[in-house]
Amino acid sequence: MNIQSAINREVFAPRDERMLVAVEVKRRKRKRIPFLPTGGKGEYVTYICLSVTNKRPAQLLITKVKRFQGSTPFTSRSQWTVEQLRQVNGINPNQDCPEFDLVFDNALDQWVASSAPEKCIFIQIMYHACQTYWDGKEGHHGGLVRPVGDQQKGQMVQEGQGSPRSPTGRPGVQARRKSTVVLKPRKPEFVNCHSKLTGDASSVNLIVNRCKVFFNRMKKAMVLKRSRPHTVAGPSGQCPQGGSVGSVVHKASQALHERGERLGRAEEKTVDLMQKAQQFADTAHKLSLKYSH
The missing domain is CATH 2.30.29.90 (PH-domain like)
Structure with a gap:
């Protein structure tokens, strides 16, 4: 989106x-409003x-x-x-x-x-x-209606557009009504x-x-x-999440160290199995010599 x-x-x-x-x-x-506190x-x-x-x-x-x-x-x-x-x-x-x-x-x-x-x-x-x-808006309403102020009323009277007065000289009923334009x-x-x-x-x-x-x-x-900085892929084929060179080197060295530990443990198991196999072979040879006579 x-x-x-x-x-x-x-x-x-x-x-x-x-x-x-x-x-x-x-x-x-x-x-800039200097009197407002900072830290918004x-x-x-x-x-x-x-x-x-x-x-x-x-x-x-x-x-x-x-x-x-x-x-x-x-x-x-x-x-x-x-x-x-x-x-x-x-x-x-x-x-x-x-x-x-x-x-x-x-x-x-x-x-x-x-x-x-x-x-x-x-x-x-x-x-x-x-x-x-x-x-x-103009098609529906045809314009806006606004009251005429006193200044505009005076201009209308000067131009001969004022409301008719009564015989006593006072404004008539229509003049007292609120004029609009x-x-x-x-x-x-x-x-x-x-x-x-x-x-x-x-x-x-x-x-x-x-x-x-x-x-x-x-x-x-x-x-x-x-x-964006390029990252080095780890032993599993995935790129580490760290963005800096130092973090990439640290993660790569840590992965190598863990791999070396796993290889060391595998080597120890291999030596142990070789010793057990040699012992089994010696026992089998002795048994064969004993029952051959």
């Missing part, structure tokens, strides 16, 4: 959500995940998931709705780079993905998910993103980026395998 399937099973499936994509990230600028939970890996609820109407969510070193389960740390997302900044529109920013109503996160193709996959899927989500929902901006991530050919580029991610993982696995 890969990482994304594990995150979806442990974090999102119990909440009746379905994860669309996840990307492993690190902060470009670490947050240790190192951890962070994932930014995009998920959608299974219930209707569906809701699009961005979740920060962490897994601490030495701990198998994943932990959900922060979550935002897509309505709180204001901007997705791809940093460089002309070159694939692993850096990107997510701007929310109350937060700004500056991230570095584990690779440029993984970042491209994340932005591609997020862009099309946002487009589908907002198209469906229909506003279109504000979609998140995708800035400094390459056109291949948001264009018509993005599905083809998505396949290309997935292939790049696959080959990058294979390359890392091969490099990691080559960097």
Whole structure:
């Protein structure tokens, strides 16, 4: 089971959500809080995940998931709705780079993905998910209704759009009612993103980026395998578990010592059997001489 399937099973499936994509990230600028005590939970890996609820109407969510070193389960740390997302900044529109920013109503996160193709996959899927989500929202609701503030009311009156007044000069009944105006929902901006991530050919580029991610993982696995120290096989044909040269030599010498002890015991038994055989032969010769006369 890969990482994304594990995150979806442990974090999102119990909440009746379905994860669309996840990307492993690190902060470009670490947050330093000097008044907090040191010695926290240790190192951890962070994932930014995009998920959608299974219930209707569906809701699009961005979740920060962490897994601490030495701990198998994943932990959900922060979550935002897509309505709180204001901007997705791809940093460089002309070159694939692993850096990107997510701007929310109350937060700004500056991230570095584990690779440029993984970042491209994340932005591609997020862009099309946002487009589908907002198209469906506008089709069902036709906009968001928000109360008009006092400043907006004053502007409407100056422009001649205010409510009619009564003959006494006081605002009429309609003026005392709470005025409302229909506003279109504000979609998140995708800035400094390459056109291949948001264009018509993005599905083809998505396949290309997935292939790049696959080959990058294979390359890392091969490099990691080559960097591991080679071990010397023991007498039984199995490689010892120790990784250092000293442990390998110690185990080999110990195996040779045990083998020498077994050979010594076998030699002693052989000498003992030879002596018993010689005694049996002498006794048999004497008996043959006695009964031959």
